[in-house]
Amino acid sequence: MVTSYLIEKVGYYKVLIGLLLLTVVTFSLPEVVVSKYTFSAQMFIATVKAWLILMYYMHLKGEKTIGWSVLFSLLIVAFFFSIVMIDVNNFQYTDVSHITSPTK
Amino acid sequence: MGKSYFDETHCAIGHPKSTFMQWMLTVDHKRIGIMYAVVMFTFFFVAVAAALTMRFELFSPGQQYIEAQTFNQAFTLHGVIMIFMFIIPGIPAVFGNIVMPLMIGAKDVSFPRLNWFTFWLYIFGCIVALTSLFNFNISEGEVLFKFADTGWTFYAPYSLNTDTNVITTLVAGFILGMASILTGLNFLVTIHRLRAPGMEFFKMPLFVWGIYATAWIQLLATPVVGITLVLAILEKYFGIGIFDPSKGGDPVLFQHLFWIYSHPAVYLMILPAFGIMSEIIPAFSRREIFGYRTIALSSASIAGIGYLVWGHHLYTSGMSDTAKVIFSFLTFFVAIPTGIKFYDWIATMYKGKIILATPMLWALGTIITFAVGGLTGVTIAMVGADIHLQDTYYTIAHFHYAMLGGVVFLLFAGMHYWFPLVFGKMYNETHAKIAFALNFIGFNVLWFPMFIAGYMGMPRRYFDYLPEFQIYHQISFIGALIFVTGLIYMFTVLIRATKNGKPCGPNPWNATTLEWHLPSSPPPLENHTKVPYVDFRPYEYHHGQPVVKFDENMRRID
Amino acid sequence: MAHDSHDAHDSHVYVPEIAVDREGKEHVVQGWQGDYEGGKLGFWLFMLTEVMMFGAMFLALTYYYTLHQQDFLIASASLNRWLGGFNTVVLLFSALTMGLGLLKMRHGDVKGAKLMIWTTILLALVFLGVKAVEWTAEYHHGIFLGLDALQSGNEHSKPFGQILFFGMYFTMTGLHGFHIIIGIGLMLWLLKRINAQKVTPDHNILHFNIALYWDLVHLIWVFVFPYFYMIGAGDIAGGVVHGH
Incomplete structure (x- = not known):
């Protein structure tokens, strides 16, 4: 019981770190890639974030x-x-x- | 004899003593279904009255009884009521509620209190729509009604500019849409979770398949029109620019979003109707249905393809030619699963012991009227033909043959089929058959001339017309009178039967599905007292007799 | 609907029932009362309707982005990216607290769960506060629904593409904010139900569904944020441009 609680809790934090990293990428990306691709790059990152939220936070897995x-x-x-x-x-x-x- | 659901009920709030409050607060799916029917048919007759007014006006060219503006409001009223308040809740709200849980052996829908809430949301939506009807100005002794004059489609930019009361109608559309979504949601969960043990998806009665496919459309398509109406309201109040060409908004986008819902909506109407047909045909042919799986899967594929064809409403809107070709191509595909169903029904009747009871007459009549409606639909799915026929009486006749001659006729068929189940009494079959004949003849006389008038160029929604169209309008008028007489006759027969009908027992038609195996008639409050284990197909007949029989504990004894 | 599924009614209680097949094997009949899976499925289906609603709005947005690309990028570059980014992080943490609250509830820590819900409400209020600051600033820059800049045919009028961008911006962030307010209401109601012992570690479907709702609100923001704030970031204007 207690161990499963800890495992799940660590899972939440791992996803949080992943989402935070992706948010950082969201901000730094426009400085790096050519502006022509900004739109698609931003939408791609958003999709990855959405996938993380769906699978782990919303327990879709x-x-x-x-x-x-x-x-x-x-x-x-x-x-x-x-x-x-x-x-x-x-x-x-x-x-x-x-x-x-x-x-x- | 035990108590029926007319004698006792569960309520959403408390335990009221008065019969009236027990009906208002009931969470019983059967009572809610009956209340939907009462409200819907009341509105149905209001809309029929609006249509009849228009027929009177169109009896001869020029102005006779009503103003041109009133005419615009009359067809808007007719459309809004018929579409949003009558035919969209339609069969799911009435028979989906009453019969579907009985068919799968459930005690109620999955969320009974949500069901109660949904009903009242529907009533609230109706009230909002009606407030715009009773909103009028009196100036210089004349009464000016402010009911919307846009047609039920609310096309931008006119709907954004007219000074009539479009906003209330839009809000009503949104609320009624929410009610429709919640109905679909409730049914989806019910069908997924509450089927009797052993009843796999491919052992469900076909009406349940129809409701299931419909519920997906209600759930996923309705939000699109909901948000479109919200955007139109925001446009009108705050000027967000989205559909307003003077700010760069594109009215064609409104049409896209509107028809993304409103086209699947016609499948939402017809699929449960096909389900009723699939119940009636085997029951009155005393034969197992031909191609059960193909009918079930064609319901699912009509629902699926139905999402992909909305653009055939936009052929003359200035949409790109590329998109027109794609949509025309996709639209033809819908005819395939529909055709499969028709051949399956006819094959079921082949060598069956056909019993021409009233429900069967309605079903057979629909095979004719819907075939006309469906095939004329294929002609206007062609881009070239449609450029000529769009917005003419041809389209109107097609739509009414498909919707009135398909959906509403099958709704009537279902009413005659399940009437003894709901009330435990049988109506007078002779009178009901005469009513059918009046309706069927009146319907064809009313709508068929419109195909010809439309083909020759009579535009829809026009207040006036050229003299050469007069003959068609006059034939239509006679048809309308016969049809309305038939409707009144039919409802009189049924309403009288609720009082004077002979008690008929739980299974008067010798049908096989679970709703005919209830312990008493009318059904008790919580449906089947014992739930059977379903290891049989829904329509098993052998030599014209039902195969599956149960003892009083709902265990099989054959 | 979440409410319905577990709140057994005294007059309408579930009587366990068994169906027997021909071999004499027994099968449990599923009732609608206390159906956890049904409650979950129902709420997911409800969320799909939200997805379709916002999907349709994104469709409208993309339609105009296709027609007026340059105007959209210019308008996007003028939004305050740092405030939007701050709100993104706030929502991200609120999703975490909401999830942890559910986790604590499921493992019996009711007090911890309540604390987490209060934290989520606090973060939601911070989000709304930042939103208000942003809208006020835009109003003072003359950009708001109904102001001259977003009307056509006067000297302040912006080009069509920008009128549409801002029209959709206020609509979509506004509707998203409306969902946040609803979410706060739902969480307060949840706290009331927990206090009334109607939501317990064993009967947590309401908590589960409200947590799902909150994740959905977060999910919508994940797309709303880059679509409005970030697409203009790589534009020639470069960097952060405040207002006009």
Whole structure:
């Protein structure tokens, strides 16, 4: 009982250190990488952090039904993103649209 | 005879003595389902009245009875009530509540008090929507109603500019959406956790499969429209710019977000309806359902594909051609699992002992009307055809053939099928069959001319029209009268039966699923007194007789 | 829903039930009362709806980021990165205290658990305080919903991309802050339930679910923070630019 408590407690602190390190990386990264990649780099770090929180703080590890539900909803969100991004990237009326080239 | 759930109940708060308070506070899934039905059908008739008003106005060209602005508000009212208050809670809220726990052998849903809360959230949402209806100005002796005039889709930027009461309607939409989410959540947990021992997913009745697939749509799609409505409200109050073109906002984004929910929502409506069909067809063909697994999995795949096709509402919005092609392609896929279901139902009836009881008549009628609705849907999924047919009466006719002729007809079929279960009494079948005939004929006379009018170019939501469309509107009007007569007749038959119907025992249809094996009729408060071990398939018939039989302790004796 | 699942009702108690199959084997019938797994599943499903809500907002945000990339980077660079970063660390520690509180509760240390919940509430208030400082500063710089800079067609008007960026910034951080307030409310309620002995080391589903909720609030911030504060960090402007 007591040992399992200690092990779990150490686990929480380990994740905390990992998250703190990643936060430091968040701040120092823009100084290092080319600004073109800042956006993707930031989102990548956020995803790693989110994964740590999901797996360890939210105890998703080993949850079968819940794990699949989470995955399913994330896939749907990913699909929404991909289609809407395809649409907006192929926007055909950029030159004539009021919202993309406002009349000055 | 023991007490039924009409005699005693569990309450969310305390132990009230009065019958009225016992109904208001009840957490019993069967009572909550009945209350949903009462409220929903009341609103249904309000919306029917709005539609009938529009039909009167459209009887001949020009203005007759109502102002053009009132007409706009009438179709908004019709849409908002029918969609958000009637058909979205629809079958899950009524039969998902009443029948689903009985079918899986559960004592109640997983969170009974949440269920009670959800019902009242729904009522609260309805009240908010109605307040915008009764909000009016009186100026110079004229009453000006401020009910929203945007159509039920609230398209930006008009919904952001109109001075009618869109905000209350948006808030109501959000609250009703929350209620829908919580219903779905409750059902998902119930189906995952409370199935009777031995009942695997592939031993569940197909109605439960329909509810399960629906619940996933309620859970994951509804939040998207919820937040869209919130963003629209914030836009109107604080001007965050998101959908307002004068600040760079894109109204097409509103359409994307709106239809990301609202398209899956039509599958949310139809899937439990298909579930009802899958219950009725084997029960009245006295034959095991053909292709159980394909029906179950097609429900799941319709729900899955349903998330991916919203863009076919945006063909004329200025969306990119690339996206149009992708969406058109994906939309065709929905027809495949739907087709599988249809062939399975027809194959079930083949060589069966078909009994033409009222529920079966409704189901058979729906096979015709929904086939028309579904196939015309495929035609407007094509980008080229849709450019011509978008926003015409063709689309309206398609939608009503699919939703009214599919969902609502099957809801009526379910009402006739489970009526003896819920009330323990049987209605007068002869009268119920006449009511079906009136409805079926009236429905087709009402909507079919609209396909032709729409194909020839009659636009939807118009207050006035060219003289050459008059004949179609007049045929529709006659159909509408027959249809409304049929509706009133049908409800009269059913309501009379709650008082005068003959007691019919727990299993009048000789059906096989668990809800027909209750110890008494109407069911006792906590459903099955003994829960069976489920080691059988849901629709086992042999030579027209149910295979599985139970003793009084719900142990198998065959 | 967390509440429902363990709070057995005197009139509605679970009677253990057994179903017997044809071989005479006995199977326990699951009741809705005291269903820990069901309570957990229910709350996770609820959190998925939150994911979809914020997912849709991020979708809108990304839509406009695609259309107005440069404006977004400029607007992002003008936010106060250090205050945002400080809040990130505050939330990070609050997630830890919340988790440790649950751990203590599960291992019978009710007093320690309560202390941890109070610490979490304190950290949440710090977060809200910093947020208020930030919004006030922005208001004084003329950037707030309804002010001229975020309206179109006047001399202070910002370009479309920046109007949209700030519109979404106030909406999303505002809704996130709203979730923090709800979270504080939930934790206070949890403390009340613990004091009333309705939440105990053996009946901790409510505590478990509120801890999950708090992690979700943290999780949303993990994406909100870089999307608003950091994407402009590598921009030509470089470093930290305060206001205008």
